Amino acid sequence: MRPLFRRLGLLVAVAATLLSLTALPDPPAHAAAVCGSADAARGRPATASSTEGPFGAQNAVDGDPGTRWSSEFSDAQWIRIDLGSSKNVCGVALAWEAAYAKAFRIQVSNDAATWTTVHETTTGTGGTQDLTVTGTGRYVRLAATQRATGYGYSLWSFAVRTTEGDQPGGGDTLLSYGRPGAASSSQADSNCWECTPARAFDRDPASRWATSPTTGWTDPGWISVDLGATAQIHKVVLQWDPAYAKSFQIQVSPNGTDWTPIYSTTAGTGFKQTLTVSGTGRHVRMFGTERATAYGYSLWEFQVYGTGGAPIPAPQLPADPANPPRLVWSDEFDGAAGGRPDPAKWRADPGTGQNAELQYYTDHRNAALDGAGHLVMEARKEATPGQGCPPDPLTGSTTCQYTSARMNTGATFQFTYGRVEARVKVPKGNGLWPAFWMMGGDFLTGRPWPYNGEIDIMEILGKDVKTAYSTVHAPAYNGAGGIGAPYRLPQDADFSDDFHTFTADWTSKGIVYSLDGRTVLTLDKEQVEQTRGPWIFDHPHYMILNLAVGGDWPGPTDSTTPFPSKMLVDYVRVYQ
Structure with a gap:
């Protein structure tokens, strides 16, 4: 959405439950001041010589002890991790599945071409192996040459410790x-x-x-x-x-x-x-x-x-969700026809909109369950005396000529990171503007937009229901300068014809947007920081659903716009 001349989105956030890293052993006493305890490999890009089925290389560095990488059933296989920059590697922890390596090397490299061996064995024992090593490189590789079983090689986790310590960005x-x-x-x-x-x-x-x-x-x-x-x-x-x-x-x-x-x-x-x-x-x-x-x-x-120095400990950064993520919050909108949204999950956000919008958002009068498992958010053509809006292009009146619904989880549920998705059917008609989005929780305590960080998961204009938009807004890129992309359905289908699932997978590395399970936009945090400005989304956000009428972006209604118009929401779910 667009408050104060910009597209704005309000998202709720509840602090993410910290997930444990693969435990690295305490370093020897003589090295305690040098070798850090954090896992420098966690979440970093990983590749492998081969993969068996769905057990990809990234599973070994996702911090989830229940996922794994597995290779094909042959010798001479490897898995490689890109640490992002050259680091002094001082420890490696391997958590093997039953298919382990009897003979393998740990190697480092600065170019992923020329490798230096920092550990070698022909008597690997499987299980958990905590290795003290010494080497410098951007890449760390396990090169396995002899299997202990008739299967391939399989790792639950591949963790790396460096002398750069526990702080992101390098330095002790x-x-x-x-x-x-x-x-x-x-x-x-x-x-x-x-x-x-x-x-x-x-x-x-x-x-x-x-x-x-x-x-x-x-x-x-x-x-x-x-x-x-x-x-x-x-x-x-x-x-x-x-x-x-x-x-x-x-x-x-x-x-x-x-x-x-x-x-x-x-x-x-x-x-x-x-x-x-x-x-x-x-x-x-x-x-x-x-x-x-x-x-x-x-x-x-x-x-x-x-x-x-005299460092002041910085607040701990939030942990990424588990992989696969687990359902932590949902609203399936089950209930009797005419029932209002659950007040333990959603609060109405009454008032006028921004961005020259023409509606007045009521206190849940325009939002109700339909008895078939859907939330209905309804825009109606009805005046709201005493509430001023921009002049209506059709009538010139400054009394709000339309009512609609906007609600959020700001007071009930805020969170950092996760898979956020909603299954929605949008209305069609000039001037209509349905949206599912998130806003940084500090917006509710007075910090002005766009310093909060806005994550727009879905916006569609009723005048063009063949195109959807996903966008992020920050101080360095907002409004028309927000970072995002439009996308369409296969065969140029119409979004208003059926329900569609809009998803944002949000982690410390960025956001991946999907439509009906198909990736439509990937925003990489590191790339954004290198090319557009700071990434400001690593803090609690809350969710917002609304159906706006009119405004700078969608334009005005006209005689063809149907009223009432309905935005249907089948469910909203958050996984972490």
Whole structure:
């Protein structure tokens, strides 16, 4: 949907139940300070020399002990994991199914072509094997050469431990979170919401620091963080706003006054930059000397990783759903005809809409069960005295001439990650605008859109019921600039002719949208951060169903628009 000139969607979120990683053994005492305990392989891309049936390579790194990878029934098979960047690998844990390897090697590589062996055995025992290894590479491979059974090779899990520790993004520890910042100038006005230095160090990708338009849109410009104590700096992650630095340095200082460069470039690319650095200091600074635009400098995130300092523990990131996911919430809309939506699941959202819409949303008067297992959301042509809407294109009246239904789970169910789906039949007619979408839960506590993150699972315009849309909106991409795609049914069928299932599989890696089980759009978090801006969807959201009338995008109704018009919902389900 589109509030405040933008497409907006309200989604509910309930904190995701954390799922356990495949347990890695405690490292030896002498290595405890070096080797991390997190599984660097979990959720990373995995490939294999072969696959038996549905038991694909990704099953070995999905964190679910009930899924597995299996190979064909022959020797010389392998499974490979891409860690995303070169890392110091210090441990591997293998959980074998009964079909294990008697002889195998653990290997690392930076290019997936030239391999270095870091462990080798011809007396594999199967079961769970916890291996201490030493090697550096982006890729980790198990190369099996002799089977212990007449079957292939089969792993419940393939976990990897690295010296980069437990923090995503590399570095031993995130040192900059919550630490005090300073800047050459900063902006905090109606055009840049609370754009102070602290916003670059809050690990909130929807907030940012920006230099002041009155004093700071000049060179040089800088932002620094006080780590609280001397630290060894290994990595810096910058997530730039479009106002980025073409030329800049990363500098360290013992006192915030005397600065030493540890990284320098004259070819800054903007968007997300992950910089490998080496330096020692209590203070770290981005010092920009040439702007890439006429504006100043602006960073969504400035993260410093290393050892030492006085780190403040950052909140734990949510865990991905199980694979396969399990049903955690649903509404099948069973009940007697005329019954209202379950108040333990849905709350009406009465009031006028945004985006020049013409309807007034009633307090569930326009939403009821039909007795056949469906929710009926009905748009009617009826005036609502006392409620003002934009002038009706047909009558010119500013009294709302239509009523409809909007409801959400904001007060009853919020969640982070999962498979979210609804089976819906949409109405046809000019000016109608049915939608199933989600909104970040902080919208309900006053944070303005689009800083919350909007996930639109389904939007269809009644004037073109052959096309559906799935989109995400964030501060760096929203409204007409939202990231999404239109899609159609096979044989160009009409969405209003039947029910269809709209699904979003939402994880820490991105969102995969499906229509009737067929993938229609994949949004990869890493790619979005590298090309469009920060990904802001890793927090609780809630779900919204509504049927709008009129508005900037669908256009007005006309004499052919049928009233009443009905949006039918067969079910809404959430799996985690």
